[in-house]
C-alpha cells in the first residue's frame with residue numbers, strides 16, 4: 001500500500017516547513033518513541049527524489065520544459081510503480097546502516113526510511129516529530145506532506161505535525177543522505193567512519209497549545225549566590241505566568257513572559273533562604289530537581305550548579321584550580337555508532353575506571369545520553385562541532401552550516417553542568433579566512449552562552465627543537481588546546497622528555513590529543529610499532545614531556561577505544577580501525593591504559 005509515490009504526492013500540498021525553535025529537554029516531555037523497525041529502500045541514483053531530467057519531485061518547477069515533467073502535471077500524480085516500501089526490508093532505528101546491512105557497509109548516498117504509526121492526538125494538544133540526529137542531510141515527509149529538511153549529522157531537529165497527523169495509518173518518510181561534500185561540515189576528509197542513517201532516537205512529542213519550548217537555568221558567572229536564566233514559550237504570548245521551583249532549595253518563583261514569549265529571571269540568595277547550595281563537581285555531581293510549571297504543563301529537569309572560569313594558568317571549577325584528567329572519545333561502541341543510554345554508560349564507565357574527571361567528546365556533538373550520563377557520573381565535558389581539518393573557510397554557506405550546528409548543540413546542552421568547554425574546531429590549517437571564520441563562531445557562542453569556556457584544538461610548530469603554541473586563535477579562546485603526536489607522526493620518543501614547549505599566552509594549556517597505535521594482544525619490544533609495548537612507552541615518554549609544559553592544566557589523550565576509519569587499512573593490524581585506543585574495539589584493555597591510570601592517580605593527589 002505504501003510505496004514511494006507518497007513522496008510525489010507532496011506536490012499536491014503546499015510545502016509546510018513547520019520547523020521552528022528546537023524543543024529542549026525532550027527526554028522529560030510527553031513522548032512516544034518511534035524507534036524500532038523501519039522499512040528502507042536503497043536509492044543510490046535518487047530516483048525517489050529526482051526525475052530523469054534531475055528535477056526535484058517535491059518542488060514545483062514552472063520553468064521546466066521536460067516532457068516528463070509536463071506529463072507529470074497533466075496527470076497531477078505520478079506513481080513510481082517500481083518501488084514498494086511495504087515489501088522492502090527493515091532496519092533498526094536508531095542505528096547506522098553500515099553495520100546493520102552487509103551491502104551498506106561502505107555505502108554513501110541516499111536511503112529512504114518509512115515508519116507507519118497510529119496516533120490519537122488529544123484535543124487542544126500539539127504534536128511534534130523529533131529526530132536526535134540523521135547523518136547527514138535529511139528530507140522529512142509525513143503523510144505525503146513535506147515537513148522540511150535538515151543539514152548536519154550530529155544535532156537534533158523537530159517539526160510540528162499537529163495539522164497533519166491522523167488517528168490511523170500515518171506514514172513518516174525520511175530521505176537520509178550521507179554523501180560527503182567539499183563545502184559540508186565536516187568536509188570530505190575525516191579520520192572517522194561516515195556512518196549513515198537515522199542514528200539517534202525518533203520521538204513524537206505531545207504538548208499543550210502554548211508550551212515551554214526552551215529554557216536555561218544556571219549560576220550567574222562569577223556569582224555563586226545568584227541563579228539566572230530564561231524560559232521561552234512556543235508562541236509570542238505576553239504575560240504568561242511560569243513558576244520555576246527547585247524544591248530542595250526551597251525556591252519557588254513566579255515569572256511572566258514579555259511580548260516575545262520570553263521570561264528572563266534572576267534569583268539571588270541574599271537572605272540565605274536557599275541554605276547551602278551544593279555545587280556540582282566530579283567528586284560530588286549533585287543535580288537538583290528543577291520544575292518549570294505553566295497552567296498546562298509541568299516540565300522537570302535535573303540540573304547541576306557550578307561555576308567555571310580561568311585565571312592566568314588556572315581553570316577554576318567552583319573557584320578551585322583543577323587538572324583535567326581526560327580522555328578523547330568517539331561516538332562509537334564496539335565498532336558501531338553508539339546509540340543507546342547503555343552505550344554511554346559503558347564508554348563513560350571506562351573513563352571513570354581510568355581515573356578521569358573529564359572527557360573530550362570528539363569530533364562532533366555526541367548523543368544527548370552522553371551528556372546526561374556525564375552529568376550524573378561527574379565527568380566534565382569538552383563538546384565540539386565538526387569544523388575539522390580543511391573545511392571550506394571561504395564559503396559563506398559553510399559558515400552558516402557550522403554556526404547552525406553550533407547553535408543546535410548549545411541549545412540542546414546548555415543546561416548540562418558537565419559541559420565546561422565549547423570547542424570551535426580541530427586542527428584547522430592557518431589562514432586569514434580560517435581565523436575570521438573561527439572568530440565569528442567564537443563571538444556567536446558568546447551571544448548564546450557567556451558562562452562557559454571556549455577553545456579549539458590547534459596545531460603547533462617546531463622552532464629549533466622547541467614546540468611553539470602560538471596559533472593566532474589563542475588570543476580569542478579561554479583555553480589553549482593543541483594536539484601533538486610525539487613518537488608517532490615524527491619525533492624521537494627516547495628524547496621526548498627533554499623537548500620544551502612555549503606559548504605567548506598566559507592561559508591554561510590542555511593537550512587535546514596525543515597517542516599512538518597498538519594492536520591489542522600484539523607484543524614485542526618497546527621499539528616495535530603497533531605493539532602494546534610501543535604504545536605503553538609512547539605514553540610514558542609523552543607524559544613526562546607534557547608534565548613540563550608551562551601552564552599545563554589537562555590532557556585528553558587520543559583515544560579511549562579503537563574506532564573505525566576508512567583511512568586505516570593496514571592489513572592484519574588496522575583492518576579499517578584507527579588503533580590508537582587504550583581499549584580495543586572489542587573492549588580489551590591495552591597496556592597503555594594502566595600507564596594513564598597511574599598518571600591520573602598522581603594528578604589527583606596533586607590537585608584534588
Ligand code: GCB
Nearest residue numbers: 191426427483513558578580
Ligand atoms: C588527529 C585528529 C584525529 C585523528 C588522529 C590520528 O590529530 O584530530 O581525528 O584520528 O589525529 O589518529 O591521527
